[in-house]
Amino acid sequence: MNSFGNIKTIAKRELGAYFTSPVAYVFIVIFLLLNGFFTFMVGRFFENGQASLSGPFFMWHPWFYLFLVPAVGMRLWSEERRVGTLELLLTMPIAPWEAIVGKFLASWLFLGLALVLTFPVVITVNYLGSPDNGVIFAAYVGSWLMAGAYLAVSCITSAITRSQVVSFIISVVACLFLILAGFPPVINLLQNLTHHGQWLVDVVTSFSVITHFEGFQKGVLDSRDIIFFLSVIGFSLFTTSVILRTHRTS
Amino acid sequence: MIKVENLTKIFGAKRAVNGVSFSVERGEVLGFLGPNGAGKSTTMRMLTGFLPPSSGRVTVGGYDIVEQPIPAKKLLGYLPESAPAYTDMTVHGFLNFTAEIRGLRGDAKKAAVNRVVDLCFLESVLHQNVDTLSKGYRHRTCFAQSIIHDPDILVLDEPTDGLDPNQKHEIRQLIRKMGEKKAIIFSTHILEEVDAACTRAIIIDRGVIVANGTPEELRRKSEWAGAVTLRILGMNPGAVQEKLNQIRAAKKVTATANGSAVIATVFPRSAGDGDLTRDVIAATNGWQIVEVRTEEGRLDEVFYNITMPDTKAADRSAKAGSQG
Numbered sequence: 001m002n003s004f005g006n007i008k009t010i011a012k013r014e015l016g017a018y019f020t021s022p023v024a025y026v027f028i029v030i031f032l033l034l035n036g037f038f039t040f041m042v043g044r045f046f047e048n049g050q051a052s053l054s055g056p057f058f059m060w061h062p063w064f065y066l067f068l069v070p071a072v073g074m075r076l077w078s079e080e081r082r083v084g085t086l087e088l089l090l091t092m093p094i095a096p097w098e099a100i101v102g103k104f105l106a107s108w109l110f111l112g113l114a115l116v117l118t119f120p121v122v123i124t125v126n127y128l129g130s131p132d133n134g135v136i137f138a139a140y141v142g143s144w145l146m147a148g149a150y151l152a153v154s155c156i157t158s159a160i161t162r163s164q165v166v167s168f169i170i171s172v173v174a175c176l177f178l179i180l181a182g183f184p185p186v187i188n189l190l191q192n193l194t195h196h197g198q199w200l201v202d203v204v205t206s207f208s209v210i211t212h213f214e215g216f217q218k219g220v221l222d223s224r225d226i227i228f229f230l231s232v233i234g235f236s237l238f239t240t241s242v243i244l245r246t247h248r249t250s
Numbered sequence: 251m252i253k254v255e256n257l258t259k260i261f262g263a264k265r266a267v268n269g270v271s272f273s274v275e276r277g278e279v280l281g282f283l284g285p286n287g288a289g290k291s292t293t294m295r296m297l298t299g300f301l302p303p304s305s306g307r308v309t310v311g312g313y314d315i316v317e318q319p320i321p322a323k324k325l326l327g328y329l330p331e332s333a334p335a336y337t338d339m340t341v342h343g344f345l346n347f348t349a350e351i352r353g354l355r356g357d358a359k360k361a362a363v364n365r366v367v368d369l370c371f372l373e374s375v376l377h378q379n380v381d382t383l384s385k386g387y388r389h390r391t392c393f394a395q396s397i398i399h400d401p402d403i404l405v406l407d408e409p410t411d412g413l414d415p416n417q418k419h420e421i422r423q424l425i426r427k428m429g430e431k432k433a434i435i436f437s438t439h440i441l442e443e444v445d446a447a448c449t450r451a452i453i454i455d456r457g458v459i460v461a462n463g464t465p466e467e468l469r470r471k472s473e474w475a476g477a478v479t480l481r482i483l484g485m486n487p488g489a490v491q492e493k494l495n496q497i498r499a500a501k502k503v504t505a506t507a508n509g510s511a512v513i514a515t516v517f518p519r520s521a522g523d524g525d526l527t528r529d530v531i532a533a534t535n536g537w538q539i540v541e542v543r544t545e546e547g548r549l550d551e552v553f554y555n556i557t558m559p560d561t562k563a564a565d566r567s568a569k570a571g572s573q574g
Contacts, residue, residue, distance in 0.1 A: 002353075009350045017338045020379075084334030088395070089296040091330075092351050093323040248301050 006094045009226050010102025011109070014076075018110050027072060031114045034064055038249045039121060051129025054217035057121055058139045062179050062210055070171035072111065073154025074164045076103050077244070082162045090248075100241050104155055104233075111147045115140065135219030142216020145229035146209050152236030159243040178232075182208025251276050251325075251433035252403050257306035259457075268457035269306070276402070279429035281448035281465075282437035285557050289457040290437040291331050294407050295434070298328040310403060310411045324352075327401035331408055333392035337381035341372055341391050344380060345398060349420050351401040357550065366394035369424065385412045393421070397428070404428065406436035422446045441549045444468075455557040468504065468552050473501075475547030476518045478530045481511050485540040490514050496531050511540070 018024040035057070039045050043056030080086040089099055125131050150171075157171040158164070180186045182205045194200050205211050212225040252275040252324055259266045267289040274280045284290050295301040299315045299322065308315040313322035335344050367373055370390040375383060380391060396404060410418040411426065425434060425447045438444070442507055444451045444465050449572065450486055453461040461468055469475055482490060487505040490512050493558045494503040497516065505514040518526045527544050 005353075006351065009347065013336070013339070013347045016343065017336065020338050040375060084330060084332045085298050085336055087295070087330045087332075088328075088334055088348075088392075090325070091300050091328045092348075093320050093353070094351060095320065144530060 003095070003098050006098040007023060007102040007105065010094075011100050011106040014103050014106030015110060015185065018106070023072070023075075024110065027068060027110075028114050028117060031064065031068055035060070035067075035118050035121065037063075043121035051125055051131040053125055053131065053136050054139055057118075058143060058213075058217050061143045061147065062213060065147050066172060066179060067102065067177050069111065069147055070154045070157070070168050070175065072107055073151045073171065074158050074167040076107060076155055077159040077163050077240070078164050078167045079158075081247075086244075090244075096244060099239075099243055100155070100237055100244070104152065107151055108144075108148050111151065112144050115144055115147070121135055132219060135217075137174045138219045138221050139217045141221065142213050142225070142229075145216075145226065146213050149178070149209060149229045149232040149236075152233040153178070153238075155240045156236050156243065159240045159247075180208070181205060182210035182212075251311055252435070253307075253309045254293075254297065255307045255309075257293065257308065258294055259289075259296060259301065259303050260304040265304075265457050267296070270454065270457070270459055271306075272452060272459065272462065274403075274433045274435055276433050277430060277526065278329055278450060279425060279434045279436070279448050280453065281444045281451040282435060283439065283441070283444065283451055283553065284376075284437075284454040286439070288454045288557075290454060291407055293454070294328075294405050295333075298326055298405050299323055308324060317385075324399075324405070325402050327396035327399065327404045328403075329393050329396040329406045329409055330413075334410075335380045335388060335391045335392050335395070338379070340377050340379055341387075342376045343382070344391060345372075345394060349398050354399065358391060362398050362400070365400075366398050369397070370394040371420070386414060386417050390417070390421075402432055404432055404434045404436075406434065408438055409436055410440065418443075425495035441553060444549060453553060453556055459554070460556050465549065469547030469549055472549070472552045472554075473517055474545045474551060476526055477545040478527050479515045479538055479541075479543045479545060480530065480534065481508075481513055481514065481541035482534070483511050483540055485512055485537065487512050493533060494530070495572045497526075497533050499526050499529055515545075 039053075043060070045056040048056060056184045077086070080089060090096060100164075122133075122136060126133070153174050154167070154171040157174065158167040160170070161167050167222045187201060187205060190201050190204060206228075209229075212228045215222045215225050251274060255271050255354075257270045258268055270293055272280070282290050282293070292301065293509070295314070296303045296308075299308075299319050300486075302316055310322040311325045313325075314444060315322045336347070339347065342363070345363045346359065349362050352458065354362050367376060370389070370393055372390060372394060375387050375391075380388060389409075393476070396406065404425075406425070410421050422443060425436060427521060428434065429447070429449065436447070448465060450462070450464055453468070454457055461471070487507050491503050491505040491514070492518050494500060494514060499519050500516045500521040502517040503514065504517075505512055516526060516530050527542070531542070
């Protein structure tokens with residue numbers, strides 16, 4: 001109960017910080033513009049004539065997140081270290097994991113809010129046809145979980161360095177790996193390179209967010225996919241706590 | 251209230267803090283002195299649980315800061331050296347946040363915030379963003395944060411750094427007043443603060459405690475302690491010096507002309523010798539003396555004598571090492 005209160009206090013502060021700086025508004029506007037542009041112009045939503053969002057709308061999310069989520073996550077810990085508030089935070093009567101979870105949850109909720117604000121596209125597709133709203137809901141859940149996985153990776157990189165720019169670049173590269181591991185051209189390349197059968201390809205693709213996001217887009221809430229995203233988040237937050245501890249001991 | 255035993259911190263090959271032990275009880279204000287880089291901040295970071303010690307133990311109100319950090323940290327208020335505060339919040343928002351994380355809710359939180367706003371004179375900047383504050387206000391905001399839960403133990407790392415003389419005075423008064431009911435440790439390199447606020451002082455140099463005592467005890471280590479200064483009319487410095495040198499308890503005599511007067515100082519053979527004044531007055535019988543003053547001793551000189559020889563020795567050995 002006490003942990004819950006601490007996490008809530010930390011998350012509330014962090015969320016407030018997003019909205020007092022321009023970061024939140026810039027992020028939301030760009031996210032919505034990108035979604036609109038790619039869905040209707042590049043994804044040819046109208047020309048397709050299908051009452052579905054998985055093709056024209058959700059397929060872009062892994063790529064949007066590649067740049068936008070590290071931009072949200074880069075300041076999480078690097079800013080605390082640069083300004084020195086880390087010293088304040090870690091001498092408060094709270095456990096370090098509560099601070100880590102609180103800050104992560106705040107950013108994740110913020111990303112969820114940006115995602116919810118794409119609702120006009122759901123209204124549009126419902127107005128034009130009769131889509132399976134269950135599938136759309138599942139894809140939203142998947143998209144949010146995927147954003148969480150990217151964000152947790154950004155948590156690690158922002159704990160590594162005081163510089164937000166360095167944090168941003170490293171986490172883009174790390175997230176790019178999470179995408180490329182399941183990107184068809186890369187899979188083909190791997191298949192041509194290895195003659196030892198399918199297992200290596202399977203191992204690599206199982207690390208990809210794209211592979212695990214596919215099911216959600218089809219409306220399948222597979223527990224393995226959910227566990228994949230949650231374990232990426234859990235592992236990354238644990239790594240963040242280890243990094244923060246090492247900074248203090250060395 | 252707070253007890254430090256054999257505290258050591260090693261960064262790489264450097265021993266930043268080396269076997270430091272002391273304790274502070276309620277009602278004490280401990281001044282932590284030392285040159286820059288002596289290990290003051292590192293020690294304070296270990297006391298407050300930010301840095302884990304390499305070896306040694308810190309207990310706060312009976313709780314080990316490493317083993318039971320949460321109950322220990324509840325008793326502590328801490329002002330870090332750089333006085334950090336969340337720059338994207340208002341002063342009011344920041345204080346509310348720290349009150350909440352200290353477990354204060356509702357009316358108790360409101361009362362706590364109002365109390366520290368009054369104590370630290372933050373009323374006029376209450377709704378201003380922290381990053382727009384001047385250094386003094388930011389410092390006071392962070393100071394307010396450290397006392398928001400009325401802690402039993404306060405650890406303040408250079409609490410008067412960057413403040414103007416009036417603010418310095420206010421903060422010292424506040425520290426002294428709070429020190430009656432709390433255990434306070436504060437670091438400084440301003441020696442006058444030791445007199446202004448401390449009941450006891452520790453001098454730390456290159457990670458080791460080199461002196462520990464009340465301000466009076468420390469001052470008594472000075473060669474100025476018990477020295478007698480005279481202002482004499484109608485004599486020349488040479489004659490004054492010759493006569494005063496005959497006093498047996500005098501270690502050294504200086505005499506300089508100052509306008510029509512001579513200012514002479516007689517240093518005692520043993521520091522803090524109370525008899526010296528009597529001897530000086532006896533020896534100068536019949537002189538035209540306009541002023542007599544017995545010196546209390548100078549902290550800056552004690553500080554210099556204790557910390558400088560080591561630094562010089564370190565320089566010498568470093569040089570010898572590079573030659574050999």
